[in-house]
Every structure is written in C-alpha cells, then in structure tokens.
Amino acid sequence: MGAQSEPLIENRTFDEIEIGDRAALERTLSWRDVELFAVMSGDINPAHVDEEYARSDRFHGIVAHGMWGASLISALLGTRLPGPGTIYLEQTLRFRHPIAIGDTITVSVTVASLDPARHRVVLDCRCVNQRGETVIDGTAKVLAPTEKVRRPRFVLPQVSLRERDGRSRQVPPASA
Helix, strand or coil, rough: CCCCCCEECCCCCCHHHCCCCCEEEECCCCHHHHHHHHHHHHCCCCHHHCHHHHHHHCCCCCCCHHHHHHHHHHHHHHHHHCCCCCCEEEEEEEEECCCCCCEEEEEEEEEEEEEEECCCEEEEEEEEECCCCHHHHHHHEEECCCCCEEEEEECCEEEEECCCCCCEEEECCCCC
C-alpha cells in the first residue's frame, strides 16, 4: 500500500467562483462547546452557563452563545468558500431561534453576487437546525483570494479544561 497523502486545505480563487456556488458544514452543539466559547469570549451570561438559571428563563435551558453559530459561518468562509486567503469585510446576522445543547446545525454559504472589479463576493449565510428551522441567517461580504492557496491542514491542539474540583478533561478539537 502507498503512503497516505497529507490532508490539505485549499481555497477557491475569485475567478473560480460562480453565483450559486455553495459550501456547508455540520456541527452538533455540546456542553463543551458552550464552556469553551465562554472561556474564550468571557461571556458568562447565565443563559449560557448556569443550568438552574437557564431552566427558569424564556428558553428553559442552556442555549449557545449567538456568536458560536456565527463563528461557524466564519469557519466555513475561511476554510471552504472562498477558503484560505479570504478577507472578511462585513457580516449581517439575524438570530431567529436559540440553539440548544444537542442541536445539530447545518451551516451553509451561497454565492449571491460577484464584483469582478474589486474581487468581492457577497454570500447568503444560513444556519439551520435538525428540525429545519433557520436559527441564524444573514449576508457576508468578503474579498476573495486571487491566488491559489493549497496548504497542509492545520491540526488543532488538544484542550484540557480543569474542573473546580481539580479534575482535568480533554476537549476534542472541531474539524472544519
């Protein structure tokens, strides 16, 4: 058997992109995602991190930080369409439904318009849960790369969270 090739990440240059092109990814929200996002952002709103409080609020349970879902849009733009070399210029977002722990979110971006003079791309963005409800939608404007980028895929480090009682646990990295 031959050697296995190294996984690559590759962009789509402006000239390779057409109106209607689409990319998608799927993620299931876990409690660890919520914890890590709270650690990284500093957003410790009880609706996201305090189960007792969250049960008594309007959503009756822990919900994701809205920007967790939005960050999945960013991941898609930076890794798939257009991909590496993309410059994020602008994003509008509408948060339509909460994302609960255990929800599986399909994130998609679709090319809506192209500006050849400035190499800008407008993409319709949508996050849909497993029930078919749009939880986030909006529009992204990016500057698409003009040169091909093909690189080895970066392997994310392992993360450990130390519990208040001193125990540690590993958090598996997400894959783009």
